[in-house]
Amino acid sequence: MIPFLDLKQINKRFEKEFKAQFSDFLNSGSYILGDAVLNFEKSFAKYCGTSYCVGVSNGLDALILIFKAYKELGLLHDGDEVIVPSNTYIATVLAILNNGLQPVFVEPNPYTFNIEASTISKHITNKTKAILVVHLYGQLCDMNEINSLAKTHDLLIVEDAAQAHGAQTETKERAGNLSDAAGFSFYPSKNLGALGDAGAITTNHKELYELLLKLRNYGSALKYENEVLGYNNRLDPIQAVFLQHKLTVLDSDNSKRREIAQRYVTEIKNPELKLPFYNGSLNHVFHLFVIQVKDRTRFMDYMLQNHIQIAIHYPKPPHQQNALKQFNKRSFPVSEAIHKTCVSLPISPVQTEEQTQQIISVINAYQ
Ligand SMILES: Cc1ncc(COP(=O)(O)O)c(C=O)c1O
Known part of the structure; x- marks a missing residue:
C-alpha cells in the first residue's frame, strides 16, 4: 500500500539527531519556554523574513491569539466582520467566531482554490475590519492585490499560513511576511511538522508582538506580573527543538x-x-x-x-x-x-x- 503520508518515515530521517536532542533536553531540567523556544522563534522569523515570531501551542491558537490581540489593542471589536474563504479548514473560522467576530464567507477562485481581491471587494461593508486569507493547500493567495484592497479600505490582513510554510512570491517574500500577522500550524502532517501540537505567529509589528508574548503566557511578560487577561498557549520547547532541526530541511x-x-x-x-x-x-x-x-x-x-x-x-x-x-x-x-x-x-x-x-x-x- 502506498500511504497517503508516511509520518514515521518523514521523522525517522532525523532519529539520531532527535534522540541526542531529547537527551540534552532531558538533562537541561528546563521544560517550559527557555532558549529552545527563543532560538526557534528567531530562526523561524529569519526564515520568513519577519521581525518577530511568537511560538504558540498550535495553529488554531495562533489565529485565536492574533484576533484577541487586535481586540486588546482596540483595532477590532465584538461583531466586526472578518472576510474569510468559504472553503477552508474549520479552524480558520473558529478563530473568528471564538473571538466574538463575524465571519463573512467569500467564494474561492475554482482554479486556484484561493480567494482573490475582485471577489473580496464585493463583500466589504462598513462593518468589515479584517481579511483572513488562507494560502490553501500550500499556494499563496495573490497578496499584492489583496494588500492594496485592504489599504484602500483600511482593513487588517491576517494570513492563515498553516499549509504554506516557505511559499514565496515572485519577489521572494515568504508566507508569514505578506500581511499584518500570520498564524502557522506545525501539526505533524504539515510541511514543517512537529512531533505533536505546535504553532507560531509571525509579524513585523512590535506592539502586537509584545502583547502576544504576554497573551500566550497568562498575560505576563514578567513572572507574577499580569498585565492583561491571558492564556496558556506556549510552544512546548521539545517541539521547538525538533522544529529547529526540521527547519533546515x-x-x-x-x-x-x-x-x-x-x-x-x-x-x-x-x-x-x-x-x-x-x-x-x-x-x-x-x-x-x-x-x-x-x-x-x-x-x-x-x-x-x-x-x-x-x-x-x-x-x-x-x-x-x-x-x-x-x-x-x-x-x-x-x-x-x-x-x-x-x-x-x-x-x-x-x-x-x-x-x-x-x-x-x-x-x-x-x-
Ligand atoms: C488552514 C488551516 N488553518 C488552521 C489549522 C489549525 O492548526 P492546528 O491543527 O495546529 O490547530 C489547520 C490545520 O490543521 C489548517 O489546515
Missing part, C-alpha cells in the same frame, strides 16, 4: 514536493479528472495535491483496490457543519462543488520515484 522538502507535483501535472492524463492549477513557481509548496473527480466514491474505491491511500480535504465546508448552524442554510456553490469532488493524492518528501510512477500509472488507467 524545509526548503529541500518543499522542492521534493514541487518535483512530484510537476510530474503529476505533466504526466497525469485522464479526462475523468481535473488537475490543480500550477504555474511552476515557488508560490506553491504543495502541502496537498488536490484533484477533482466527479464520481469520487468510485475513484476512491479504485485507488484503494490499487493499493494507493488517498484523502479528502475537506469533505464538508465550514458553513455546513453542525457547529455553524447559523450558516447551514447559506449556499456557496463553488465551495460546495470543491468539497464534493476533491481528492488529495499522496505527496511528501519521502515519496519514492517508483511510488510516484505507480500513482501516475494507476490514475491514467482509471476509466
Whole structure:
C-alpha cells in the first residue's frame, strides 16, 4: 500500500539527531519556554523574513491569539466582520467566531482554490475590519492585490499560513511576511511538522508582538506580573527543538514536493479528472495535491483496490457543519462543488520515484 503520508518515515530521517536532542533536553531540567523556544522563534522569523515570531501551542491558537490581540489593542471589536474563504479548514473560522467576530464567507477562485481581491471587494461593508486569507493547500493567495484592497479600505490582513510554510512570491517574500500577522500550524502532517501540537505567529509589528508574548503566557511578560487577561498557549520547547532541526530541511522538502507535483501535472492524463492549477513557481509548496473527480466514491474505491491511500480535504465546508448552524442554510456553490469532488493524492518528501510512477500509472488507467 502506498500511504497517503508516511509520518514515521518523514521523522525517522532525523532519529539520531532527535534522540541526542531529547537527551540534552532531558538533562537541561528546563521544560517550559527557555532558549529552545527563543532560538526557534528567531530562526523561524529569519526564515520568513519577519521581525518577530511568537511560538504558540498550535495553529488554531495562533489565529485565536492574533484576533484577541487586535481586540486588546482596540483595532477590532465584538461583531466586526472578518472576510474569510468559504472553503477552508474549520479552524480558520473558529478563530473568528471564538473571538466574538463575524465571519463573512467569500467564494474561492475554482482554479486556484484561493480567494482573490475582485471577489473580496464585493463583500466589504462598513462593518468589515479584517481579511483572513488562507494560502490553501500550500499556494499563496495573490497578496499584492489583496494588500492594496485592504489599504484602500483600511482593513487588517491576517494570513492563515498553516499549509504554506516557505511559499514565496515572485519577489521572494515568504508566507508569514505578506500581511499584518500570520498564524502557522506545525501539526505533524504539515510541511514543517512537529512531533505533536505546535504553532507560531509571525509579524513585523512590535506592539502586537509584545502583547502576544504576554497573551500566550497568562498575560505576563514578567513572572507574577499580569498585565492583561491571558492564556496558556506556549510552544512546548521539545517541539521547538525538533522544529529547529526540521527547519533546515524545509526548503529541500518543499522542492521534493514541487518535483512530484510537476510530474503529476505533466504526466497525469485522464479526462475523468481535473488537475490543480500550477504555474511552476515557488508560490506553491504543495502541502496537498488536490484533484477533482466527479464520481469520487468510485475513484476512491479504485485507488484503494490499487493499493494507493488517498484523502479528502475537506469533505464538508465550514458553513455546513453542525457547529455553524447559523450558516447551514447559506449556499456557496463553488465551495460546495470543491468539497464534493476533491481528492488529495499522496505527496511528501519521502515519496519514492517508483511510488510516484505507480500513482501516475494507476490514475491514467482509471476509466
Ligand atoms: C488552514 C488551516 N488553518 C488552521 C489549522 C489549525 O492548526 P492546528 O491543527 O495546529 O490547530 C489547520 C490545520 O490543521 C489548517 O489546515
